[in-house]
Amino acid sequence: MxxxxxxxxxxxxxxxxxxxxxxxxxxxxxxxxxxxxxxxxxxxxxxxxxxxxxLFDGEADLRATMVEAVAEAPEGLPPFEILLPAFRRAGRILEANRPFSEPRLAVIAATPALRERELAKGAYLIAALTDALRQRGVPAGHAALAAETGWATFHHAAQAWIDDPSESLDSHLDRAFDDLRTLSAKIPVVRRVPGD
Missing domain, CATH: 1.10.10.60 (Homeodomain-like)
Incomplete structure (x- = not known):
């Protein structure tokens, strides 16, 4: 252009x-x-x-960047670790455009038609990440669940970064994925005895 x-x-x-x-x-x-x-x-x-x-310019470039990151991730990683570099690249795009990103998110949050468009964009990116994981041999069900969960975790980190810009988006992303790993770990559930 x-x-x-x-x-x-x-x-x-x-x-x-x-x-x-x-x-x-x-x-x-x-x-x-x-x-x-x-x-x-x-x-x-x-x-x-x-x-x-x-307000949604650059969606195709973002998708291509994230899919490329998934394809380039080292072999032998579990799905969330394959996705993390893709979310890091997306995060760098957000950080570079913070003066636009922050008010854009506020306008979207205040407008139902834009929230609907944001959800459609998210579904489109989740589908692309799912396909990219499947091309790496991740079973379809696991690929879809990892892409959906990873996208939600990325959004959690991005909102934390908007709320607290004193740390980089990468730091917020690391924390969010650490929390996801903790939630995914096999932790014994202690049954409560009625009356306790």
């Missing part, structure tokens, strides 16, 4: 984020986003299919 096209995309994303924060998603039009960015509405639609997609 030419430099001017990348600049227009960035300006449209920033304008959308500002307007969604000021007015809300439902009360903002694509024409208003384009005007705020100093562009026309036709330019907006050259870059984004609708007013939701301006």
């Amino acid at each position: 030419p430099r001017s096209g990348a600049d227009a995309r960035r300006r449209l994303q920033q304008a959308a984020l500002e307007l969604y924060g000021e007015r809300g998603f439902d009360r903002t039009t694509t024409a208003e986003i384009a005007a705020r960015a100093g562009l026309n509405e036709r330019t907006y639609f050259r870059h984004f299919a609708d007013k939701r997609e301006v």
Whole structure:
């Protein structure tokens, strides 16, 4: 994409984020986003299919990056350890875009239509990670469970990073995956005796 096209995309994303924060998603039009960015509405639609997609740019690149990380993980690792490098790469993308990521998450949380789109995006990424694990020989059921659980753990770490940016997302990710390992360990369950 030419430099001017990348600049227009960035300006449209920033304008959308500002307007969604000021007015809300439902009360903002694509024409208003384009005007705020100093562009026309036709330019907006050259870059984004609708007013939701301006907040979900880069999804295909993210998916490709994560699938590549799964393929490149060393042999002999269990599924969660194969997925961890993929989530680290996704985390670096989030960290590099923190000025956009943090308000974007707030707008999504406040807007049901965007939460639905975020869930669809998550399902799409989970399916891609499941397929990538299956290509490494992980049985289908285990691959799906690992991808779903890993994605939830990544989201837990990302929210912790948003809430506490004093530590890197990698640190939050390490802690979340350590917690997942602890929860997955075979810990004896102590039965409570009625009346205790």
